[in-house]
Amino acid sequence: MTAPRRVTIADVAEKANVSTAAVSKVLRKAYGVSPAMDERVRAAMAELGYRPHTAARGMRGQTYTIGMMLPDIRNPFFHEILEGLSKQLDGTDYQVLIGPGGSESASQAHIMNAMIDRRMDALILVAPLGNRRDLEETAKSVPMVVIGRHDRSPDYDAVVDDDLMGAALVVDHLVELGHRRIAHIEHKITGRNHPTTLPQSVRAEGYRQAMKRNDLGSEIDIVASTYSEEGGYLAARELLARAVRPTAIFAGADVAAIGVFNAVYEAGLRVPQDVSIVGYDNTSFAALGPISLTSVDQDGHAMGTNAARLVLERIESKRTRSVLLSTSPTLIRRRSTAPPPA
Amino acid sequence: MTAPRRVTIADVAEKANVSTAAVSKVLRKAYGVSPAMDERVRAAMAELGYRPHTAARGMRGQTYTIGMMLPDIRNPFFHEILEGLSKQLDGTDYQVLIGPGGSESASQAHIMNAMIDRRMDALILVAPLGNRRDLEETAKSVPMVVIGRHDRSPDYDAVVDDDLMGAALVVDHLVELGHRRIAHIEHKITGRNHPTTLPQSVRAEGYRQAMKRNDLGSEIDIVASTYSEEGGYLAARELLARAVRPTAIFAGADVAAIGVFNAVYEAGLRVPQDVSIVGYDNTSFAALGPISLTSVDQDGHAMGTNAARLVLERIESKRTRSVLLSTSPTLIRRRSTAPPPA
Numbered sequence: 144m145t146a147p148r149r150v151t152i153a154d155v156a157e158k159a160n161v162s163t164a165a166v167s168k169v170l171r172k173a174y175g176v177s178p179a180m181d182e183r184v185r186a187a188m189a190e191l192g193y194r195p196h197t198a199a200r201g202m203r204g205q206t207y208t209i210g211m212m213l214p215d216i217r218n219p220f221f222h223e224i225l226e227g228l229s230k231q232l233d234g235t236d237y238q239v240l241i242g243p244g245g246s247e248s249a250s251q252a253h254i255m256n257a258m259i260d261r262r263m264d265a266l267i268l269v270a271p272l273g274n275r276r277d278l279e280e281t282a283k284s285v286p287m288v289v290i291g292r293h294d295r296s297p298d299y300d301a302v303v304d305d306d307l308m309g310a311a312l313v314v315d316h317l318v319e320l321g322h323r324r325i326a327h328i329e330h331k332i333t334g335r336n337h338p339t340t341l342p343q344s345v346r347a348e349g350y351r352q353a354m355k356r357n358d359l360g361s362e363i364d365i366v367a368s369t370y371s372e373e374g375g376y377l378a379a380r381e382l383l384a385r386a387v388r389p390t391a392i393f394a395g396a397d398v399a400a401i402g403v404f405n406a407v408y409e410a411g412l413r414v415p416q417d418v419s420i421v422g423y424d425n426t427s428f429a430a431l432g433p434i435s436l437t438s439v440d441q442d443g444h445a446m447g448t449n450a451a452r453l454v455l456e457r458i459e460s461k462r463t464r465s466v467l468l469s470t471s472p473t474l475i476r477r478r479s480t481a482p483p484p485a
Numbered sequence: 486m487t488a489p490r491r492v493t494i495a496d497v498a499e500k501a502n503v504s505t506a507a508v509s510k511v512l513r514k515a516y517g518v519s520p521a522m523d524e525r526v527r528a529a530m531a532e533l534g535y536r537p538h539t540a541a542r543g544m545r546g547q548t549y550t551i552g553m554m555l556p557d558i559r560n561p562f563f564h565e566i567l568e569g570l571s572k573q574l575d576g577t578d579y580q581v582l583i584g585p586g587g588s589e590s591a592s593q594a595h596i597m598n599a600m601i602d603r604r605m606d607a608l609i610l611v612a613p614l615g616n617r618r619d620l621e622e623t624a625k626s627v628p629m630v631v632i633g634r635h636d637r638s639p640d641y642d643a644v645v646d647d648d649l650m651g652a653a654l655v656v657d658h659l660v661e662l663g664h665r666r667i668a669h670i671e672h673k674i675t676g677r678n679h680p681t682t683l684p685q686s687v688r689a690e691g692y693r694q695a696m697k698r699n700d701l702g703s704e705i706d707i708v709a710s711t712y713s714e715e716g717g718y719l720a721a722r723e724l725l726a727r728a729v730r731p732t733a734i735f736a737g738a739d740v741a742a743i744g745v746f747n748a749v750y751e752a753g754l755r756v757p758q759d760v761s762i763v764g765y766d767n768t769s770f771a772a773l774g775p776i777s778l779t780s781v782d783q784d785g786h787a788m789g790t791n792a793a794r795l796v797l798e799r800i801e802s803k804r805t806r807s808v809l810l811s812t813s814p815t816l817i818r819r820r821s822t823a824p825p826p827a
Contacts, residue, residue, distance in 0.1 A: 153598055167601055167626035208603060216567060216583075222559045229585060238599045241558075241583035243571060256495055257580045259509055261550060261603070284509040372769055401773060408774030427714055431743060432750030433775050 150193040159187035207236045209454060210258035211267045212244040212251060218370065218398050220424035220443050221269055224290060227447025228267065235455070237264070246332070246369070248272035259285055265454045270342055272332060286457035288450045293340040300453040301467045304441035306342050309472040310349025310393075311356075312439060313421050316474055317391045318357045321482045322419065324364070325354065326389035328378040328399055331367035343370065346395045346423065370395060375402025383410050383418075390418065390483035397422035397429050397438055404434065415481035425475050435478035442470065492535040501529035549578045551796060552600035553609045554586040554593060560712065560740050562766035562785050563611055566632060569789025570609065577797070579606070588674070588711070590614035601627055607796045612684055614674060628799035630792045635682040642795040643809045646783035648684050651814040652691025652735075653698075654781060655763050658816055659733045660699045663824045664761065666706070667696065668731035670720040670741055673709035685712065688737045688765065712737060717744025725752050725760075732760060732825035739764035739771050742778055757823035767817050777820035784812065 152170070156163040161184060168176050169184040187193075211228065213221050225241070232239060240263075242254040251271055258266060263285065270291035271278060281287060282298040290302045310327075317325050327350045330343035338344070347365055354363050368378035375394050382389055383406060392407075394400040400422035407418050414420055422429055425440035449468050456462045494512070498505040503526060510518050511526040529535075553570065555563050567583070574581055582605075584596040593613055600608060605627065612633035613620060623629060624640040632644045652669075659667050669692045672685035680686070689707055696705050710720035717736050724731055725748060734749075736742040742764035749760050756762055764771055767782035791810050798804045 151598060152602060153594075162622050163598060163601075164622040164626040206603065208599075210582075216558070217561065217564045219559065225558060225585065238596070238603075239585065240552075240600075240603075241585070243567065243581065243583070252495075254580070256493060256505060257550075258582075259505075260494060261548065261580075261582075280504050280506040284506040405774040432747040 150191045152193075154191055155184065155187045155193050158191055159184050205264050205458075206262045207238060208261075208263050209237055209239045209265050209267060210242055210261075210263035211239050211269070212242050212254055212258070212271060213269050214244045214246055214251065214271070215371070216241070216243055218396065218424075219426040219428060220396065220398070220441075223426070223443030224269060224447040224450070227444035227449075228451045229447075230444075231448045231451035232455075237455070239267075244268075244271070248332075248337075252277070255281060264458050267450050267454060272337060272341070274338060275340070286454060288454045288457075290446055290450055291342045292338070293342075293345055294338070295465075295467050297465050300450075300457070300465055302446050302450050302453070303467070303469045304342070304446070304472050305469055306345035306472075307349040307352070309423060309439040309441065309474075310346045311353040312472065312474040313393050313423075314350060314353035314357065316437070316476065317393070317419065317421065317480065318359070320391075320419070320480060322391040323359055323362055324387065324389040324483075325359070325362065325391045325393060326364040326366065326382050328366050328368050328375060328382075328392065328394045328403070330370040330374070330395055330399070343395055350393060364389060368399070370399045372398060372402040372405070375399030376406050377402070379403040379406035380410075383407065383412070388418075391421070391480070392418060393421045395423050397424045397426045397436065400436055400438070401428065414479050417484055419480040419483070421480060429475070429477065437477045437480040438475050439472045440475050441472045445470065492533045494535075496533055497526065497529045497535050500533055501526050547606050547800075548604045549580060550603075550605050551579050551581045551607050551609060552584055552603075552605035553581050553611070554584050554596055554600070554613060555611050556586045556588055556593065556613070557713070558583070558585055560738065560766075561768040561770060562739065562783075565768070565785030566611060566789040566792070569786035569791075570793045571789075572786075573790045573793035574797075579797070579800075581609075586610075586613070590674075590679075594619070597623060606800050609792050609796060614679060614683070616680060617682070628796060630796045630799075632788055632792055633684045634680070635684075635687055636680070637807075637809050639807050642792075642799070642807055644788050644792050644795070645809070645811045646684070646788070646814050647811055648687035648814075649691035649694070651765060651781040651783065651816075652688045653695040654814065654816040655735050655765075655779075656692060656695035656699065658779070658818065659735070659761065659763065659822065660701070662733075662761070662822060664733040665701055665704055666729065666731040666825075667701070667704065667733045667735060668706040668708065668724050670708050670710050670717060670724075670734065670736045670745070672712040672716070672737055672741070685737055692735065706731060710741070712741045714740060714744040714747070717741030718748050719744070721745040721748035722752075725749065725754070730760075733763070733822070734760060735763045735765075737765050739766045739768045739778065739780055742780070743770065746776065746778075756821050759826060761822040761825070763822060771817070771819065779819045779822040780817050781814045782817050783814045787812065 152166045244251040265286040275294045279298040287299040329347040366378040368374040422438040425438040429436035429438040494508045586593040607628040621640040629641040671689040708720040710716040764780040767780040771778035771780040
């Protein structure tokens with residue numbers, strides 16, 4: 144599934160024995176290019192069959208660019224997705240460029256349009272907001288893979304982790320340890336109604352179902368916040384201020400669990416003796432010695448690799464039948480969870 | 486310093502009362518567009534004065550895209566630069582797209598060429614490798630701002646932190662606490678000779694100078710590694726295995742300090758009772774309660790803001806005289822540093 148290697152300006156530069164900057168100047172018809180230089184570079188281009196892409200190609204030509212929308216560049220889980228994606232694109236002629244999408248559907252729609260405007264050959268969207276209809280509209284104009292959302296669409300591919308199962312693994316682990324007052328921190332966008340297919344919504348639902356299954360329906364305690372350090376911190380402060388505080392906090396993402404650590408630490412409490420903490424994503428942060436966070440592993444690297452495969456199939460084999468690829472998470476037990484205080 | 490707002494496909498869609506996907510289809514002359522739809526969309530474009538950019542524009546037209554090369558998307562300091570940059574571009578018509586550059590000069594050159602190929606209006610490069618001559622060649626074909634490198638070039642702008650001073654602040658702080666065996670972890674690229682103007686090289690030099698100034702020339706101890714979790718971990722393991730181990734470790738970046746924590750923890754030692762740790766960048770990680778890392782603050786947000794200002798000046802006011810903008814760092818003292826063991 145690799146594209147034939149395209150001739151680049153570096154090849155042209157080498158052939159013409161000039162700098163890449165000189166080739167670039169000829170391409171953009173910049174001032175200060177001598178007729179001799181112009182001829183030399185154009186001869187090299189012709190010989191190599193170089194076709195300047197993006198701007199120079201026709202409207203229907205390829206740009207060999209895949210746009211990846213990340214809602215938050217700080218979330219280390221997204222770095223793993225990018226890593227898997229980049230590795231898979233290595234050796235092909237495709238280049239990934241990242242568009243920072245922000246945490247609102249308006250800013251995400253903006254960057255999606257910006258990437259389409261710039262003729263990206265395909266889009267990979269990580270946990271995009273907005274309703275499915277809008278995503279499908281976009282998918283009609285550009286090959287698209289959505290990571291994290293559980294919608295099944297005929298118009299785009301989806302790569303997801305079984306978030307229901309992931310949340311169940313967490314709750315069952317804590318219940319086994321003897322916890323009953325298990326709270327959950329959810330990522331909740333304010334404003335308009337958002338789909339229930341977002342990973343955060345599915346994790347919250349998985350938590351609810353697993354609590355009920357363990358006869359702990361009356362203990363369900365969800366704080367709506369955000370998957371960010373600050374979000375985790377504020378939510379945990381709220382939980383720790385309760386008259387009867389939880390003995391375990393399940394943050395829906397490791398990045399939020401960082402903030403939970405901070406709040407617990409600030410309250411003069413110990414992890415795990417006073418409060419157990421669980422994250423989601425099993426980022427490198429979780430493995431960090433002084434933290435040692437129990438977390439759900441959903442293998443971001445494989446998600447990125449799979450997204451790259453699917454998107455190249457769509458571009459190159461013109462596959463149009465949609466695929467939903469769901470993988471099972473595992474629980475990584477570490478020192479941040481232990482039996483509750485007696 | 487804001488560009489006049491450009492008409493977008495969203496505006497055209499609203500005017501023509503069709504979806505943005507439909508506009509996009511008309512633009513790319515896709516199949517399945519009815520003549521009526523085509524006419525309606527084109528009429529709206531004409532009325533609004535919409536000029537499809539990137540692919541559709543002439544070779545010398547603008548794409549309103551600024552390419553930002555990040556050598557490592559995991560380094561949280563770079564997120565702060567991006568945040569400052571994005572805030573400053575907000576409300577202009579420019580969009581930043583991020584190119585993952587990797588840690589080698591070949592992969593960085595590849596992404597730089599890829600961004601030039603895709604007609605970015607300007608490049609912002611964060612701590613790029615390679616020699617200055619190559620950067621200047623690139624700067625001759627596209628407006629450019631380099632963040633982190635201390636070269637003064639007539640061809641591009643530079644935004645730097647005074648890394649010599651930053652390293653001196655760290656050494657002086659540790660000496661004041663009573664440390665003498667202060668080791669440093671440097672980010673060192675293997676292979677060809679790399680310039681001494683990279684932030685990592687200047688920090689190492691600042692460490693050397695400050696040690697000598699404090700009559701500790703004979704205690705200079707630098708481990709060549711990388712600014713990454715793993716790099717910090719491996720370097721610290723080496724340092725802790727010395728017959729006489731250092732009482733303080735100055736990692737050239739917070740991200741490497743994370744790995745140092747891990748190695749110290751693994752060796753059964755305590756921070757700061759047995760070993761003091763200092764980072765650089767004052768990322769949000771440093772402020773984290775259980776970590777509380779003493780670090781140098783170089784205000785990445787302001788660096789990003791300044792880079793955006795400079796790059797817009799170059800694009801819009803056609804400024805060609807180069808600027809070097811250097812700011813002073815400050816030391817943030819936290820609990821990871823204390824007097825050495827008696």
